[in-house]
Amino acid sequence: MKIKLLLSLLVAGALSVSAQQGYKDGVEYFKAGQYENAKTLLERNLNDASTDKAVAYYYLGAIAVHDKDLTAAKSDFEKGLAADPNNAFNKVGLGELALMGGDAKAASNYFDEARKINKKNAKVMVAIARAYFNTDPVKYAKEIDKNLEQAYKANKQEPDIFVLRGDMKAAEKEWGDAAGNYENAILYSKGLPEAYVKYANAYFNVNPEYAIAKLQELLKESPNSALGQRELAEKYYQNDQWAKAASAYGDYINNPNHFTEDEVRYSVLLYYGQHYDESIAIANKLLASDPNNFQLQRIAFLDKAAMKDYTAAKQLAQRFFALNDPKNKYTSNDYSTYAQVLEELGEDSLAVFEYEKALEVNPEKGDLYKALSSAYSGMKNYDKALEVFKNFIDRGDYVTNDLVILANRYQNVAATSENGSEKKQNAINNAIATIDQVIERVPDHYVPVRNKARMFLVKNDNQPSKEMADTYMQVVSMLDKDPENKTKNKDVYNEAYSQIASYYISERDVPMAKEYYEKVYELDPTNQALRDYIDKMK
Template identity: 45%
Template sequence: MKLRTLFSLCLGGIALTALAQGGYQDGVDYYNADRFEKARTILQKTLNDASTNKAVSYFYLGSLDLREGNIQGAQTNFNNGIAADSDYGYNYVGLGEIALKNGNKKEAEGQFKAAINTNKKDAALVAAVARAYANVDPVLYAKEIEKNIEKGMKMSKNKEPQIYVLQGDLAKNEDKGLAAGYYEQAIIYEEESGNVNPEAYVKYSNLYNKVNSDFAIGKLVELNEKLPTSALAQSELAEKYYDNNQLTRAAEQYGKYMKNPNHFQGDEQRYSGLLYFGKKYPESLEVAQQILTKDPNNEYMQRMVMLNKTALGDYTGADEAAKKLFSHEGAKFTATDYITYADVLIHTGKPEEAVAAYETAYNMNPEKNKQILADISELYNKLENDAKSVEYMQRYVDTGDVTLQDYFILSNRYKNLGLTLPEGSPERVEAANNGIKYINLALESAANKGPLFRNKATLLMVRDGANNTPELIETYQAMIAAYDEDPENINKYAEAYKTAYTRMGSYYMGLEDKDKAREYFQKVLEIDPDYAPVKKVLSEL
């Protein structure tokens, strides 16, 4: 939520009671709720509609010009409003505010008097005069503000909602509890007259959004029940759900809001994003494509097409969308963009380009994106480029934020690398020793040590060749001891047991301990009675 100055808070509350929503009235409501950009869009879009009260629309367009410092534009709009309906007093209030800004208080007072004379019983007009003083300088004109507030209260017997909204706006920065009380009174007195004041609901909700989001949302649910066709009510509730990470409800509410003709493209874009994160990929894609038909260079929607088509497995389509996305010069891309693109490139047979995309994502924030190093390692592993696979997995492990599984994976990468190197070469020995190093690190804390010892045994054989060294036998003994902790493992890891017992039998044969050798060979046949190599050896023994 953007912080607002006292000036902008005071500017945002002039309104007639919302009798019916839709058309230009949505622009009025957005203005009164401090949603100025949306207000201008709707007011300009609906200015020439047959149902538009042009005097009202010109007043709000002039007020928007005033807050943006466009005095000439404001004056033109207020005069146009008077020409459209000279009995609508608010445009005189606008001209009075201009006079105040120009330092001509006497002229301003004349304009304010002309405004009041259009309807001497309208306390809301008096509140508008008080707000005009506050918009220009709430300190310099404090007495005038208070005087008009008292006058409006007296005229309305303390029941004019716009006076309470103004007081809430003036109090909000200093005393949120007091401001909430004023907004609540505005709501109550508006509804006593049979109407609804959407700005009071929205401003009341905004006060509580950060401290009691359930209450804030509840007020907007109430407003939607009372004004079910109000664009302001619908959009504010959708945004509150979104702000408070209630994304499923946000998506549902945005879906309702999309049916309102006064919704905005930015809202459509957020809706597409919410549908995507809710894994409603076809629906999200449909919204994105609809936006692109009227805004073909929309960077955000090209991103959503890429994301959705990737999720749906349409990698060719995702590739096309990615190329359009990345063609935007000076655009700000995210690591997710490049990670997704890497996935697309992998599936479209462009692994080297995928690595480049991964690298770009990683370099955008190495500390946050270090997992990408492991992803690149996995990609090279699938490509059977063992040297690169080791390089990137080693870089990942060197970041320090790793698990036992990462050590296990790195040891496997070194094993695969070792197997590609000449037997007995220093490079092969080094690769195997590095693999053993990381297996040992994993073994320090692993609960299930059997597979780790099995991997270590394989690494020892990569390093030492066919030799049945004492270290290899000790490793197999440790593997068997670990597996034996669960009786089911004899069936689950039968091949590992067979390999170990065969190696152990051969080891003791080399030591000429025939009884020990026979013992281990017999264990092999208990697992696989028809295992011919061992049957032959046993017959000779």
Template identity: 25%
Template structure:
């Protein structure tokens, strides 16, 4: 489930750059962005533009709008910046960044080139911001351009630590962890207070699955500033990966307490609560965000998931159906189809269609295969045995997971009750191989029952050895009474087998008496005895004599 949350929770690009003139005020706003205090940052930049609407100030207000996803407002602000100061290249960088975010790379480059031309390629901040843009927008990145521009920024200002961060980010996008780490270290060397660099180094260690080293880097940022919210956010993700959900939630709550109580942060929090299975709490927060996010695909996804997990199925199906009308095809996840199928079942819909959706989800994302196990169980509980057998077989056949004895047990039961005894036999056989010693008792019990069904007329004897093994395991049990019924069924099978296959009336008689010892009213046993006693001397009724000795000739 983690993937679907972090598809929309991607890292915000928040940068700190040394400025002159109004630098303190600009840096204050950028610091707020770096702390995920978006509302506070917005207030700073809006006040700055109100008091002095320069091209530079308009750029940073537009930059803020990009970070909070208000792209129309960002564009308007950049255009105001161009109008206010046509010779300030940053506003053109802003317009180019918007185009790049939209995937219009050629048009974006034209704006970037205009920014360089206006500033005669002598403004380090222009090159830095262009480089930053090229690593900021997922799906539209260009690491080569990012490095080229960041390196030019460093030629103009060798102390621009953020330019090294851009080079590190570009290297990370090319999966070059060593180069990324080296450049992040250079950034820290120039500016030890650049705490986002500690976080990036931590993220680098997460990628290499060195979670302890990652935790150390996040804690370094916290040690430098206990109020540095992004470090707690990343710690929350780290502890989630480590399956330490209490610590994950603790750190996310710390993050929320430090960051702005903005709708965006509350939305992030609601998504994380679903990850740690706090579904009702997530729903409560999402309910307060309906006005802002009701037409967001992700909002409807989260509402659908959390509603299912809290047994609010009609509501959940409504939200998830709306989600599918909003999401782009490439944005659909395996878990979306899985939950759609679950909600259709929960609402009493077409179970075949529901199963198809869950299977579709498992094909998109093999991590979603677990959903097939749940569906198979629900089909079984509803006595839809054929569908249960199909679902559990799909689950067992899917790669990338460890199937256990319980999975084969469900497969065996589903196929048994679906009257597919060959498949049931195979499932119970595999189940037996996965268990040891006394635990095999259920496997032998059910394989014996299955083979008895395959040998319905009692002439083949294919269940005989399984019943004998079953009896042996029952004898070793402290509580034999719970197997009384199945032991009796085994005796009956063996009685019929001895009558029909072996023609051993004495043995059949013996098994019938064993049945009566368990239940004196057992009609099946009485019927066997009625048949055997017609042709069997009562004195020979106990264990096997007559059938193994030849009749003696009569004396004259």
């Protein structure tokens, strides 16, 4: 897959302080259901002066609830209340813990305390409804409906109401209704990241372009949302819009609240966009602190191979393949790229082993058979080169040019077999039969006819024959249809005339031989040696 990237992807440093969202990015990730990322950002920004610790601890506690670490959750909610005793949401959190422990009465008391702190606050009521929903949506269906109704009465346009309704529909896999509720949340609160992200996720498999458009809309409203930036980049990536994905990642990793794995992804995208210098610069930076990172080792090796620094690529490949971790899954491309590197370094015998590994991983990839055959041919193992290429042809997924190569593989076997042997005759007959298939497919092309003439030479133990001469005459006749061929295909004329002349020499027909040597001389009138030879012919 070859894609184009924008050239200015590594522009700009970190965002200015005013553009940072700090812990709020963690809140957005939580609300979008990305709990691990949320925890990372909340903890990263916890001691920042701008962080509302009561809010941060509430969401850390909610993440702990999701992870079933109820002890940590209780501690976080209590820390949140210590930071701000009037934070109603930490009361809701403790209430949810009580519900999960089977103490509905204690939970109700906590919820009542939360309501007293923020009377008629729709967000608090929705949080209580969500606590019931998280605990048991069937058992507490009435409580969920009751609190949502109260929230609606308090504020009909509270976006959280519609987000929870959307989540409830999504849990039932009613994606259309879920998306409709998320769209209402967007309508009542432009720039609410979780609503846009959940909406995009609900629609992506049905209409990816529409989902992407929603995320673009989010970033117009909330341009500094790390969640929005990352989700847009990911959706581009998932939709195979790699150039746009790279551009979006390039913007996103300048946000302080990005993740290391995003830089890894960016390095990969730069590689596929053929920006190898930028890609390997990021990979090397990250490898300095994580030297055994499998994906980074891979991309560094692939970058060097693409940059044609084959010596360095070989060294990096050896390091990459030495990572002994069962979790690491090497691809056919890993092995085949290493094989190509070895071929470039003249190590065809080693390349063969790598191509064979590639085929083990992906036996359905036809190009690997061709590459392995070529490697065998490079090490002059023509029998094996033919065997592998025949296996490829037998699969049935081939084009006319593949038949040309197959004919050449047969010819190589014949040319290196003992004269007069059955092996040689079988091979050259198959070569001629195969090239005849090509001629039938492209009857107006001179190249397969020229190849056939060469095969007749091999068939006759490198001695000229009438069938060889007649075939070369066909080549000349085809080339003569275009006068420009005397210039464009001068070498082919030279070969044909020379071989025809040699045939007449073998037949002791000097006049005809002389006639064709004169044609050779016309192509190169500076060839004095040929002129002298012709003049001496009798």
